[in-house]
Amino acid sequence: MIKKALFTTLILLIAHFTLVEMFAPTYQTGQHLWQDNVIKAQNYLYETPEPQGVVIGSSLSARLDEELLPAGFHNLALGGLGVHDGLKVIRAHGKLPNIVCAELNLVTRPPSKDFDNTVFSPVMNPVRRLIPSFREKHQPIGIIGNGIMNLKGGKQDKKADAPLGPTDAERGKSDAAFQAILDKAVKNNQEAWDQALLDEWIAKLKADVSWLQEQGVEVVFFEMPISELSCDLPKLGSVRTAMEEAFSGSGVRFLPRPDCGQYRTTDGAHLNPASANAFSRWLTSHLQQDAAQ
Amino acid sequence: MLFNSFNFVALVLITLALYYTPALRRWQVPILIASSFTFYAANLPVLLLLLIFSIAINIGTSYVVMHGNPAKRKAYATFGVVLNLAVLAFFKYAFLFGGMFFSAESTVGQFLLSIPLPVGISFFTFQGISLVVDTYKSKDVEEYKSLVPKSMLQHSFNTSFFISFFPQLVAGPIVKAHDFIPQIKPKFFKEINWEVAFRIIVLGFFLKMVVADNMKDHTFWISFPEFQARSTMTLLIMLFGYSMQIFADFAGYSLIAIGLARLFGYVLFDNFNFPYISRTFSEFWRRWHISLSTFLKEYLYIAMGGNRKGDLRTYLNLMITMFLGGLWHGAAWSYAIWGSFHGIALAVERFSSKYIKVPRNAFWDTLRILMVFTFITLAWLLFKLPEFSHVVEFFNSLFNNTERKTGFKIIVFVLLYSIPVVLYHVYYLYWNKKGEGENKLAWIEPYLYGGMLFFIITNAGSAQEFIYFQF
Numbered sequence: 001m002i003k004k005a006l007f008t009t010l011i012l013l014i015a016h017f018t019l020v021e022m023f024a025p026t027y028q029t030g031q032h033l034w035q036d037n038v039i040k041a042q043n044y045l046y047e048t049p050e051p052q053g054v055v056i057g058s059s060l061s062a063r064l065d066e067e068l069l070p071a072g073f074h075n076l077a078l079g080g081l082g083v084h085d086g087l088k089v090i091r092a093h094g095k096l097p098n099i100v101c102a103e104l105n106l107v108t109r110p111p112s113k114d115f116d117n118t119v120f121s122p123v124m125n126p127v128r129r130l131i132p133s134f135r136e137k138h139q140p141i142g143i144i145g146n147g148i149m150n151l152k153g154g155k156q157d158k159k160a161d162a163p164l165g166p167t168d169a170e171r172g173k174s175d176a177a178f179q180a181i182l183d184k185a186v187k188n189n190q191e192a193w194d195q196a197l198l199d200e201w202i203a204k205l206k207a208d209v210s211w212l213q214e215q216g217v218e219v220v221f222f223e224m225p226i227s228e229l230s231c232d233l234p235k236l237g238s239v240r241t242a243m244e245e246a247f248s249g250s251g252v253r254f255l256p257r258p259d260c261g262q263y264r265t266t267d268g269a270h271l272n273p274a275s276a277n278a279f280s281r282w283l284t285s286h287l288q289q290d291a292a293q
Numbered sequence: 294m295l296f297n298s299f300n301f302v303a304l305v306l307i308t309l310a311l312y313y314t315p316a317l318r319r320w321q322v323p324i325l326i327a328s329s330f331t332f333y334a335a336n337l338p339v340l341l342l343l344l345i346f347s348i349a350i351n352i353g354t355s356y357v358v359m360h361g362n363p364a365k366r367k368a369y370a371t372f373g374v375v376l377n378l379a380v381l382a383f384f385k386y387a388f389l390f391g392g393m394f395f396s397a398e399s400t401v402g403q404f405l406l407s408i409p410l411p412v413g414i415s416f417f418t419f420q421g422i423s424l425v426v427d428t429y430k431s432k433d434v435e436e437y438k439s440l441v442p443k444s445m446l447q448h449s450f451n452t453s454f455f456i457s458f459f460p461q462l463v464a465g466p467i468v469k470a471h472d473f474i475p476q477i478k479p480k481f482f483k484e485i486n487w488e489v490a491f492r493i494i495v496l497g498f499f500l501k502m503v504v505a506d507n508m509k510d511h512t513f514w515i516s517f518p519e520f521q522a523r524s525t526m527t528l529l530i531m532l533f534g535y536s537m538q539i540f541a542d543f544a545g546y547s548l549i550a551i552g553l554a555r556l557f558g559y560v561l562f563d564n565f566n567f568p569y570i571s572r573t574f575s576e577f578w579r580r581w582h583i584s585l586s587t588f589l590k591e592y593l594y595i596a597m598g599g600n601r602k603g604d605l606r607t608y609l610n611l612m613i614t615m616f617l618g619g620l621w622h623g624a625a626w627s628y629a630i631w632g633s634f635h636g637i638a639l640a641v642e643r644f645s646s647k648y649i650k651v652p653r654n655a656f657w658d659t660l661r662i663l664m665v666f667t668f669i670t671l672a673w674l675l676f677k678l679p680e681f682s683h684v685v686e687f688f689n690s691l692f693n694n695t696e697r698k699t700g701f702k703i704i705v706f707v708l709l710y711s712i713p714v715v716l717y718h719v720y721y722l723y724w725n726k727k728g729e730g731e732n733k734l735a736w737i738e739p740y741l742y743g744g745m746l747f748f749i750i751t752n753a754g755s756a757q758e759f760i761y762f763q764f
Contacts (some may be wrong), residue, residue: 001739002491008743009750016751031706032510034755118755123299139752141507145705152701181522 013133016140020133027150029142033059037078039137041089041119044076046129050095053287056086057103060224063271068280070287082109084201085116087208092120099218101287104243104254105226105236108193108201164264164274168227171264182229185268189230192238202246213251220287221247222255225279227268231260255286294335295756296549297502304328304459305553312557313482321480322454325557329457333413340411343384344457347414350376351421352445352452355428359441366429373425381418384411389624413463415621417456419588424452424470426592440474451477458559460550464543466564466584469591473559480558490555492742497548499713499745505542506754508534508710511703515674517683521690524697527704528690534707535677536670537714540569543582567721569669569714572661574638577669589618608643612636623679631675638668 030036044051052072055061059079066075074097076086083102088111090100119125128134136142165171172179209219221243225231244254263275271279294301308328312321334341354373358366382390387408396402424440431437442448455473456462512535514523523531547564554561564584571577578586594614600607612633619632651657678684723734 001488001742004739005491005495005742005746008740009746012744012747013750016747031507031702032513034510038755114755134751140748141706141709141752145702145709148705149702 016138017131017133020138024132024138025143025147027146029137029139029146031139031142031145033079035136035139035142037081037085037115038118039135040076040078041115042128042135042137044074044089045093045119046132046135048074048093051093051097053099053101054086054090054097055101055103055283056083056090057224058082058106058109060105060226060270061103063273063276064280064283065277068277068284070284077103078115081112081115082106083205084109084111084208087205087212088116089119090212091208096212096215096217099220099287100212101220101222101283102205103224104221104239105224107205107239107243108197110201164262164278165272166264167261168229168265168268182227182268185227185230186233189226189233189235192234193242195238195242198238198242202242206246206250209247209250209252218253219251220253220255222283222286223257225258225260225263225271225275227265228260228263230268255283258282294332296546297498297506297753297756300335301332304332305556309556312480318479322450322477325459326450326453326457329454329459329462332459333457333462336412337409340409343380343411343414344417347377347380347417347421348453348456350380351424351456352449355424355441355452356445356448358425358428359431359438360443366432370425370429374422377418377421377425381414384408384414386620386624389626410624416465416467417462419467419585420456420470422592423467423588424455424474427470434471436475437471440470458554460553460557461561464546464550465582466547466550466561467588468561468584469588472562476559484558485556490552492552492738493548493555494552495742495745495749497545497550497552498749499545500541501545501549502753502756503745503748504710504713505538505545506756507752508538508541508707508754510754511707511710512538512677514700514703515677515687517678517680517686520687521694522697523690523694524699525691525693525695527697527700528687528694530704530707532670532674534711536569536666536673537707537711539673539676540565541714567718569666570662570718570722571665572658574635574642574665574668577665578635578639585618585621589614593617604644608640611639611643615639622676625679627675627679627681627684630681631672634668634672634675 028036030039044054050072051074053070053074055064055069055073055075055077057077058081059077061077062075062079064075064077066073069075076089078085083104083106086102087100090096124134132138168178168182172182212219223236223240226236230236240257247254258279263279264272265275266272294304308324311317311324317324330341330344333344350373354369354376358369358373361369391401427434427437428441431440442451451474454477455468455470458468458473461468512531514520515528515531515535520528520531544565551561551563562584564582566580566583568577568580571580594610597610597613598606599610602610613636615632615636616629617632619635620629622628622631651661674684674687675681678687720734
């Protein structure tokens with residue numbers, strides 16, 4: 001019985017390996033946010049031989065459209081995680097990009113041990129590098145489930161050229177549930193970050209940034225726009241001030257503050273698809289402008 | 294140390310190699326004790342002292358109960374049980390009860406908050422109590438007399454092994470002294486039933502790594518305040534998924550523990566017996582976490598009089614047993630409420646069964662299974678949302694979020710990962726009806742296990758501690 005079972009496993013593994021090599025699905029196979037992060041990291045580590053530029057950050061910048069970023073750029077922003085996780089992935093790659101664009105909104109978010117253990121497992125990391133069928137995006141249930149989703153036709157329309165729609169404040173007036181979400185977001189942004197916490201995480205970030213600069217990588221910080229109702233509140237302001245002070249004279253660039261009134265959010269923080277595309281273009285134009293200068 | 298970690302696999306392989314080395318045969322028990330201590334200390338080494346202290350309490354009290362002054366047996370046994378419960382109460386419930394008198398900001402409150410919750414304390418404390426009580430019962434049960442040998446050294450090794458045996462140390466099954474200690478003797482490599490161990494371990498890892506560890510990332514959105522943004526349909530499906538997850542997580546762990554114990558020559562009893570096909574609540578509690586329910590029945594319910602003191606007293610005994618059983622799960626009132634719900638259900642069921650006779654046929658059986666499953670699933674919410682106010686909020690969202698957009702992706706994956714648990718129960722119903730000799734599907738089993746192993750390798754979710762580690 002055991003021999004038959006083990007033989008069955010071997011046949012299935014070979015079949016899976018072969019099918020992945022020949023017919024790897026072109027659609028997204030991540031089952032949930034966590035897995036999307038791991039897939040993103042693994043794609044970067046194993047399938048990106050020459051990264052030109054990388055965006056790192058949280059779920060805020062994860063909404064940026066990679067196709068609208070400068071050529072050769074990868075969006076390594078990770079939902080629920082932050083710049084510190086992104087930096088680890090960059091360092092683990094082996095070939096550094098020319099430029100790293102880091103979101104500054106949530107620099108105090110600590111790196112995730114679970115993400116570390118999964119992506120940088122000392123046993124599975126080399127196995128996945130060698131055998132693509134062991135990578136997260138080739139999990140059979142992920143392929144099947146997302147295949148079912150594709151049949152349903154649930155893929156979101158990018159609405160690249162869709163009008164932005166009403167501002168968050170205007171929308172909140174006619175949608176009580178959305179207003180409640182905005183109120184919560186405003187409340188969360190009322191207080192500045194604790195200075196000691198900011199200092200701690202910015203110091204760690206500085207160490208990583210210095211290392212990148214020593215390797216010839218250009219580092220650019222940018223601020224993701226959020227709801228216009230929260231944009232000028234103390235929380236975001238305290239991060240920006242602390243970051244600009246800490247990195248003053250270090251050769252790091254800060255892109256100008258975006259005009260939050262030009263963007264719309266889904267929940268007071270995350271940009272809706274049209275706004276995310278608009279900001280992707282804004283980011284690209286500023287990066288290209290600065291490069292030309 | 295998680296069962297699905299490389300460190301744990303290394304520990305098991307090294308232990309097996311030493312354990313079955315012929316020259317080391319007489320050291321089998323000390324080898325397992327050393328491995329068990331290593332396993333327990335991996336998380337927070339200082340808590341090993343607590344485990345050793347708990348073992349020492351039980352060595353001492355059970356020894357004096359058996360070999361001390363016969364006139365003081367009851368006193369020694371009572372002392373042993375109370376001491377075990379005191380340790381459990383201090384480490385697990387100090388903040389819950391202290392919080393009723395001291396605020397979290399006060400000095401006492403801060404101290405209570407700083408007390409660590411040792412992994413597995415609920416399990417190994419109960420095993421210690423089992424030893425003390427069984428030793429006391431040896432005055433009436435002849436075979437229990439051998440539980441405590443005259444040699445204190447031998448007794449110390451046996452007790453240390455019984456309480457700390459690593460497969461079941463931190464999340465059960467809760468093993469009773471009279472079931473385990475008689476098994477302690479030299480074990481031989483050729484006696485391992487590899488096929489049985491293989492089946493149990495593969496099934497355990499499949500339920501844990503493929504079903505539970507994946508499902509948790511989809512039922513995550515039942516947490517507060519995430520559920521407030523979800524549609525009614527999404528919430529219902531996620532709740533169903535959580536029911537599957539908690540079964541897969543706990544049954545998976547138990548199976549791994551049972552399978553590993555088999556590799557070392559020890560038989561631990563089944564802890565889950567297809568609980569979701571239960572037609573009644575009493576049947577559910579004969580199929581779910583069997584080691585806990587039998588422990589509570591033997592050492593608490595029957596000790597309080599069981600059903601021998603009239604109907605009202607029986608209902609009260611049921612309520613108290615389930616209330617305490619609920620509280621055992623965690624230091625939060627939501628667990629006590631969960632236990633009380635089950636106690637009420639058992640009492641009402643017992644009462645109504647005298648007057649209402651439900652016919653036995655496919656229709657009524659299915660209806661009863663669905664009703665029991667629905668109640669149990671709704672009650673699991675108290676595990677996912679320990680704050681009772683969040684449970685109320687959840688039901689509010691459940692009833693009011695009918696217009697919200699349904700999360701099809703979550704629904705698709707919850708249903709996909711539920712299929713194995715559903716099929717597992719359906720297969721049991723089929724096999725049970727047909728009888729083992731007539732099981733025409735037996736030929737498929739090697740391929741099923743091969744398939745499960747394939748999914749364990751290619752489709753494991755991100756590792757997370759077993760849900761029951763928190764107890």
